[in-house]
Amino acid sequence: MFEFAWWYLLFALPLPLLVRLLPARQAQRGAALRVPGLNPTQQEPAPGIARQRGRAGLIWLIWLCLVVAAARPQWLGESVSIPNEAREMMLAVDLSGSMKIDDMQVNGRSVNRLTMTKHVLYDFIKRRVGDRLGLILFADTAYVQAPLTFDRDTVATLLDETVIGLVGERTAIGDAIGLAVKRFDEEEDSNNVLILLTDGQNTAGNITPEQAKELAVSKDVTIYTIGVGADQMVVNSLFGSRRINPSQELDEDMLTDIATATGGQYFRARDAQELDAIYTKLDELEPIEGESRKMRPLSALFYYPLSLALGLSVLLALLPMLAQLFRQVSSRRGMASGGQP
Numbered sequence: 001m002f003e004f005a006w007w008y009l010l011f012a013l014p015l016p017l018l019v020r021l022l023p024a025r026q027a028q029r030g031a032a033l034r035v036p037g038l039n040p041t042q043q044e045p046a047p048g049i050a051r052q053r054g055r056a057g058l059i060w061l062i063w064l065c066l067v068v069a070a071a072r073p074q075w076l077g078e079s080v081s082i083p084n085e086a087r088e089m090m091l092a093v094d095l096s097g098s099m100k101i102d103d104m105q106v107n108g109r110s111v112n113r114l115t116m117t118k119h120v121l122y123d124f125i126k127r128r129v130g131d132r133l134g135l136i137l138f139a140d141t142a143y144v145q146a147p148l149t150f151d152r153d154t155v156a157t158l159l160d161e162t163v164i165g166l167v168g169e170r171t172a173i174g175d176a177i178g179l180a181v182k183r184f185d186e187e188e189d190s191n192n193v194l195i196l197l198t199d200g201q202n203t204a205g206n207i208t209p210e211q212a213k214e215l216a217v218s219k220d221v222t223i224y225t226i227g228v229g230a231d232q233m234v235v236n237s238l239f240g241s242r243r244i245n246p247s248q249e250l251d252e253d254m255l256t257d258i259a260t261a262t263g264g265q266y267f268r269a270r271d272a273q274e275l276d277a278i279y280t281k282l283d284e285l286e287p288i289e290g291e292s293r294k295m296r297p298l299s300a301l302f303y304y305p306l307s308l309a310l311g312l313s314v315l316l317a318l319l320p321m322l323a324q325l326f327r328q329v330s331s332r333r334g335m336a337s338g339g340q341p
Helices: 007-012 015-027 046-070 113-126 152-160 173-185 209-218 252-261 272-282 303-338
Strands: 002-004 073-076 080-082 088-094 104-106 109-111 132-138 142-149 193-198 222-228 233-237 240-244 266-269 293-295 298-300
Touching: 002 007, 007 046, 015 046, 046 303, 088 113, 088 142, 088 152, 088 173, 104 113, 104 272, 109 113, 113 152, 113 222, 113 272, 132 152, 132 173, 142 152, 142 173, 173 193, 173 209, 193 252, 209 252, 222 252, 222 272, 252 266, 266 272
Parallel strands: 088 132, 088 193, 193 222, 222 266
Antiparallel strands: 002 073, 073 298, 080 293, 104 109, 132 142, 233 240
């Protein structure tokens, strides 16, 4: 359906007529502001009058195009119902000192745990089209790096800029859960899902994991915990190489208990492939449903009359130069023909 968004601006179309009549009335008092070529009482040779009328018609057409463009013509399509379904989840990422252990592989090269987490989590964030994500970082304490937002690019950028040891070397898992619960409590119509990634045990913070679990249960927050770190790695020393378990500090019992009590699940991520598979499973989380929204596709059409007005204005500005050029060419041809014997 065609319509004007600001149709009332079309009432400005006759304004030049009023402006043109105003000097004519003032002329009787001897204080007229005369515009050459626009006064119908002015006598000029017939070619001059025709030329002035052509210019006036061009000016009127430019004014018409400008007013129509200002009224914002647009085409509205039929209404389309869009279901309002989305997931809302907070991501809590461990930045403690143990996340710098190089026991992970990404594209065939050894990297630390945080680098691997960023690598896989980046793709997970990009797949969250239409979802709201938040980011919590924790070590000695926990803080919100990004509140729940639809701006996935900003969340991914803030995650990429994180560094190990930014807020200490220890691990405050209880504080991270408590902060997430507090943020969810401020939201409405949220499915209250927290994804917590850590490679250790709770060694810092003001809230114990047990207290945080009880708080999450009371607020209906579902927690999916992910234990990051390889089961074994080879280290070299003066006495040769030996295999060790770099994840011996990981408190799997605690993470499993928190996830089970809140209706979530505990996952073990020993490499990038396992972590990616975990995120794929998390894609299946049930989205929250809101009221469907109505949308009408809109196509703006103002640039058509605006472009026409611009082209006509350029033509109007070039007319005197073209006329003068035409007269010079005609004069030269007349002199050339008159000079021949």
